[in-house]
Amino acid sequence: MRGYLLSRLAWAGPIVFCILVINFLIIHVVPGDPIQALVGDFPTPPGYIEQIRHEFGLDQPISTQLGLYLLNLAEGNLGFSFANRQPVLGLVLDRARFTLLLMLQALTAAAILGVVLALAAAPRAGSLYDSGITALSLIGFSVPIFWLGQILVIVFAIKLRWLPAQGMISLRDTPTGWAAVTDVLWHLILPAFSVTIYYVAIVARVARASVLDAMSQDFVLTAKAKGLSRRYVLWRHVLPNALIPVVTVIGYNFGYSLTGAILVETVFAWPGLGNLFITSIGNRDYPLLQGIFLLTAIAVVIANVVTDVLYAALDPRVRSSYGRNA
Amino acid sequence: MPPPRQNILEIEGLTLSYRARGAVVRAMDGVNLVVGDGEAVGLVGESGSGKSSLARVVLGLVPERVSRIEAGRIVIAGRDVTRLTQAEWEGVRGNPVAIVFQDPLSYLNPVMQIGRQIAESILRHTPDLKVAARVDELLELVRLPPACATAYPHELSGGMRQRALLAIALACRPRLLIADEPTTALDVTTQAEILALLKDLRQRLGMAMLLISHDLGIVASACERIYVMYAGHTVEWGRTQAVFGYPAHPYTIGLLKAAQAARNAQGRFATISGDPPNLAELPTGCPFVPRCPYAMAECSRAMPGPFDAQGDAGHTVRCWRYHETASGIAVARPARDAG
Numbered sequence: 273m274r275g276y277l278l279s280r281l282a283w284a285g286p287i288v289f290c291i292l293v294i295n296f297l298i299i300h301v302v303p304g305d306p307i308q309a310l311v312g313d314f315p316t317p318p319g320y321i322e323q324i325r326h327e328f329g330l331d332q333p334i335s336t337q338l339g340l341y342l343l344n345l346a347e348g349n350l351g352f353s354f355a356n357r358q359p360v361l362g363l364v365l366d367r368a369r370f371t372l373l374l375m376l377q378a379l380t381a382a383a384i385l386g387v388v389l390a391l392a393a394a395p396r397a398g399s400l401y402d403s404g405i406t407a408l409s410l411i412g413f414s415v416p417i418f419w420l421g422q423i424l425v426i427v428f429a430i431k432l433r434w435l436p437a438q439g440m441i442s443l444r445d446t447p448t449g450w451a452a453v454t455d456v457l458w459h460l461i462l463p464a465f466s467v468t469i470y471y472v473a474i475v476a477r478v479a480r481a482s483v484l485d486a487m488s489q490d491f492v493l494t495a496k497a498k499g500l501s502r503r504y505v506l507w508r509h510v511l512p513n514a515l516i517p518v519v520t521v522i523g524y525n526f527g528y529s530l531t532g533a534i535l536v537e538t539v540f541a542w543p544g545l546g547n548l549f550i551t552s553i554g555n556r557d558y559p560l561l562q563g564i565f566l567l568t569a570i571a572v573v574i575a576n577v578v579t580d581v582l583y584a585a586l587d588p589r590v591r592s593s594y595g596r597n598a
Numbered sequence: 599m600p601p602p603r604q605n606i607l608e609i610e611g612l613t614l615s616y617r618a619r620g621a622v623v624r625a626m627d628g629v630n631l632v633v634g635d636g637e638a639v640g641l642v643g644e645s646g647s648g649k650s651s652l653a654r655v656v657l658g659l660v661p662e663r664v665s666r667i668e669a670g671r672i673v674i675a676g677r678d679v680t681r682l683t684q685a686e687w688e689g690v691r692g693n694p695v696a697i698v699f700q701d702p703l704s705y706l707n708p709v710m711q712i713g714r715q716i717a718e719s720i721l722r723h724t725p726d727l728k729v730a731a732r733v734d735e736l737l738e739l740v741r742l743p744p745a746c747a748t749a750y751p752h753e754l755s756g757g758m759r760q761r762a763l764l765a766i767a768l769a770c771r772p773r774l775l776i777a778d779e780p781t782t783a784l785d786v787t788t789q790a791e792i793l794a795l796l797k798d799l800r801q802r803l804g805m806a807m808l809l810i811s812h813d814l815g816i817v818a819s820a821c822e823r824i825y826v827m828y829a830g831h832t833v834e835w836g837r838t839q840a841v842f843g844y845p846a847h848p849y850t851i852g853l854l855k856a857a858q859a860a861r862n863a864q865g866r867f868a869t870i871s872g873d874p875p876n877l878a879e880l881p882t883g884c885p886f887v888p889r890c891p892y893a894m895a896e897c898s899r900a901m902p903g904p905f906d907a908q909g910d911a912g913h914t915v916r917c918w919r920y921h922e923t924a925s926g927i928a929v930a931r932p933a934r935d936a937g
């Protein structure tokens with residue numbers, strides 16, 4: 273396992289380096305003066321342009337510039353967002369927490385719910401129940417997230433007035449302590465629900481297919497031939513084998529799930545990265561956009577490494593290709 | 599015969615069909631087969647003759663949706679199991695009847711340790727035993743090193759996997775072990791080892807065995823009685839010496855001659871002339887007619903017999919002309935003892 277982990281990290285290293293270099297090159301590809309690109313369309317304090325020119329060594333050869341850029345990154349300097357009057361790194365990390373709060377619970381709920389639905393549907397493949405789940409999952413990921421979100425807002429926030437329509441905290445009275453936590457959870461329900469529905473649908477579809485596939489494998493016959501019950505065979509033999517492709521699909525699609533975040537955060541004014549991304553486009557806030565790109569790209573690489581590790585944890589054949597006791 | 603002991607398995611006139619893409623395939627048609635307690639019985643026939651279907655239907659493991667038992671019955675240890683539900687089958691599987699499948703890699707769970715797969719059988723059938731100790735005992739029984747308990751299937755060789763599959767089956771303490779081509783996927787040396795192990799274990803544990811193979815030599819060396827299957831029909835059966843020494847059905851004769859020719863010519867394959875039958879479009883009457891040198895008009899009307907072949911008690915054949923075939927041809931029984 274250790275050898276495997278090292279090989280995955282060895283793979284991630286060059287990828288992250290490439291991301292950094294590409295991110296660096298973007299500055300030079302953006303039309304117009306790179307300094308203008310770095311600073312954005314905002315009135316800058318006098319001398320700042322010179323400071324940037326010096327910091328990034330824009331008068332020097334491009335290789336030196338790359339080195340300086342990397343050096344700046346190493347110091348945590350991703351630039352300054354004038355639209356928000358904050359350093360980019362702090363701002364991005366701050367907002368990333370809220371996106372993670374939304375997405376991680378959605379992905380976790382989707383993984384569990386989707387797999388459970390698939391386990392219920394696959395053994396009755398072709399039945400009314402199975403067709404129902406298949407139809408629902410088809411609807412689930414055909415319905416646009418922003419549309420579903422707006423419908424939910426209209427019904428539960430505007431008509432029924434059960435739940436808040438927007439934001440993450442109540443603005444009128446700012447609760448503290450335990451009340452603050454429940455307040456956030458209260459605001460989380462609608463956005464979480466609309467994005468979860470979508471992922472449940474995707475996971476259920478993938479999982480149903482892989483459960484069906486695992487059920488038709490020969491070893492299932494051996495398990496049944498021991499006299500084990502249907503339910504036991506399903507949970508202990510079929511599921512562990514069916515999970516392998518499911519984990520891979522969820523993990524490798526982590527990047528796409530961030531697009532879901534953008535949509536749902538926009539509809540519900542959820543103060544996460546997606547929201548920040550949209551406003552920074554509107555503001556032509558290039559340093560901030562760059563920072564968001566960089567961190568999400570790295571997040572995707574991390575998600576892939578985590579996926580590979582889970583994959584190896586689930587499948588001993590993968591571990592073995594890196595040595596018996598690796 | 600039938601043998602003078604109690605029967606662990608009786609199959610009477612069993613007809614099993616599969617429905618696949620519109621066509622109906624009769625994998626078993628009026629099959630008769632009996633295995634006495636503690637007896638070693640062989641089932642031979644070329645591939646596609648319905649041997650695996652027989653092995654599976656005895657454990658209720660034929661795919662429910664596409665298969666149907668159209669006639670006949672299966673009796674296990676005196677209990678009619680023909681129409682059991684899946685839940686009821688759980689009381690038959692493993693104990694009293696266990697099975698070892700052909701391809702040892704695909705029939706082992708790739709993500710579960712061998713020891714755990716054996717332990718499941720123990721926990722299901724003899725939960726009061728000390729599981730870890732019993733796993734070691736079973737590994738020793740099938741002559742696998744104790745370290746195999748923590749190994750995964752892909753880490754073992756073909757022969758070791760087959761032993762693991764055997765240990766899983768034996769852990770259920772079966773009265774009847776069905777071995778469906780247990781050596782086909784293995785190289786010749788390993789084949790001989792596994793076969794010797796099977797013979798030894800059967801005697802030591804006193805269980806009955808139904809050994810299925812397309813290889814005459816293997817069943818001849820390991821079994822007291824033999825059934826010959828052709829296109830879903832059991833066409834001839836009896837004591838091994840009788841069936842192989844004085845074969846009465848033209849198909850058995852063809853098989854033995856082809857095997858002999860192959861041995862003499864060092865050939866790889868024993869074949870008889872003509873094409874293997876298409877089970878979806880079988881002629882009425884005897885399915886062997888298109889390839890049979892003895893065929894006559896009568897043969898296409900109805901499946902003949904079963905008749906008692908002359909000579910040995912219990913030697914039975916399903917051919918009109920068994921008098922002529924049996925007296926006319928003397929085939930030396932294959933003397934090969936693969937063990």
Ligand SMILES: Nc1ncnc2c1ncn2[C@@H]1O[C@H](COP(=O)(O)OP(=O)(O)O)[C@@H](O)[C@H]1O
Nearest residue numbers: 616618625644645646647648649650651661877
């Ligand atoms: N699940 C199935 N669905 C449809 N046809 C099947 C199925 N299993 C076996 N058959 C058919 O039944 C016949 C007998 O197959 P099988 O019992 O595997 O024979 P053998 O083990 O002697 O090779 C073959 O024609 C095969 O195609």
Ligand SMILES: [Mg+2]
Nearest residue numbers: 649650651779
């Ligand atoms: Mg077979």
